[in-house]
Amino acid sequence: MRTKTGNAALGRRILFFAALSVMAIPFVFPTWWMFTSSLKPISEIFAFPPTLWPENPSFDAYVKAFELQPFARQYFNSLYISLIVTVGTMAVASLAGYAFARIKFRGQNLLFMIVLVGLLIPSEVTIVPMFQIFNRLGLIDTHWPIILVSTFGAPSVLATFIMRQFFLTLPVELEEAARLDGLGRLAIWWRIAMPLATSALAAVSIFTFLHIWNLYLEPTVYLQSPELFTLPQALTRYTDAYGGQLWNVQLAAATMTALPVLVVFVVAQKQFVEGLAQTGLKG
Template sequence: MSSEVATRRPRGAEGTSPARDEPARRKPKRGGSWRAALIVYGTLALLSVPFLFPTWWMVTASLKPANEIFAFPPSLLPDSPRLDAYQRVFEVQPFAAQYLNSMYIALVVTLGTLAVSSLAGYAFARIRFPGQNALFLVVLIGLLIPSEVTIVPLFQMFNEWGMIDTHWPLILVPILGAPSVLATLIMRQFFIAIPRELEEAARLDGLGQFAVYRRIAMPLARPALGAVAIFTFLHSWNLYLEPIVFLSTPDKFTLPQALTHFVDAYGGPMWDVQLAAASMTALPVLVFFIVMQRQFVEGLAHTGLKG
């Protein structure tokens, strides 16, 4: 009898569990979720219009004749699309050579900046030496000096070296100038966030300082390298002041400098040709950013972990 009393359960308690005693979670209403998504995406679409419309107008206007570009009221689509302006781009100037100039200069500057900034950033983040912080502060001061201030002494220096009307100033100045300083700062912030246990484990395996940089730090720094590559490529591709100072031969022009030379016999702008050239100029930048945007976002997110 006593065993029956001991094992007897309260009525209605059979098959119960703690999970059943908890209140059932309410599932979100599907109607509310799609309404919220519709509001969010609709808002983002409206906010993107001011950024997308200039590009849309540039591309569509390049397909219009010159008298239709500034017609009122303006049209979002050309009445009769034509590609004559794209053909005339290569007839007015050596646009293919200028395109190649900008492409190879931007690639060389990007690779050189990645090499210099990663080495310098790793040294400032991982190697302890006297005056380290003071030297890094001196390097950062380079960000405060406008390029217009240094353009005259740079011209005199490159003139003495016989590099005027060559591409060397457009390569050396960005790699060793302010863009490389900003890249060094980003790489330093990323390398500081890497746990020291990884470096110590590599040292126990017999790796030297440069081997740790090459085999441990660099593979982990891909997001930061992607961010540096994007803004370095964009800066070099859009460079305007230095080309007009150092270059004078049309075959050696870069694209930003070349865009200002599409004029008619009276010195007036050839609007349809300029817009066609500008559309082709913007294409590599758009493709490069689409390919590298994930690394760009991750790099900016990781470089602020530690100061």
């Protein structure tokens, strides 16, 4: 009887993983096609019937990605902007989220609703007045507009909401005990609340990093010099002398661009899911 039960359980597990494998194909295949096509000449990319693996794999497109543009500098631009905005958003969101969750003041809920309205305003609506402001400040064609708008814009609003929801779940007794020990608000936030909020901070950091890494509109509006471009902006500039797309070079650059995103998500997906699960429904 136990053998039959064990075989049935094993059969269900095999069917379950087989079903998951089939459902994963629409998500995995585009990545596979992007990588393999970056190893092909342009003529083979559009060959019919298409091939799943190049006949003569070549990494020449990866070399050209660095020759045709300052791709290494653009890669560094995206990396350091994403890191700065991620750290800044974590600081702003954790402070604001803690204040909305733990400090009681008149009009608290109304102010929080006003902050959340920022999520409903598309960035395309505010991009023109923001451009005029930064143009008057002489910050066009620098990274400052991207850093400032991203740190205090919609991603920070969503991060504030996530942090507030998490801080609402913390027991009040922790704060009361900390106050008895003589800690003030900032000390409680730094020494008590923040160490307990690692899962929420992980979700905020992953969400923010991926958003900034893939940001396209703001760099296109604020940046003009190729050496200041970020990766999404740089991917559109791989063209030949006649304006045609160099598809293999573009796919090679796209593969290198997507690699950090895949690594971050694979390594930190558990923390991302746990952070969202622990923050979500209270309040």
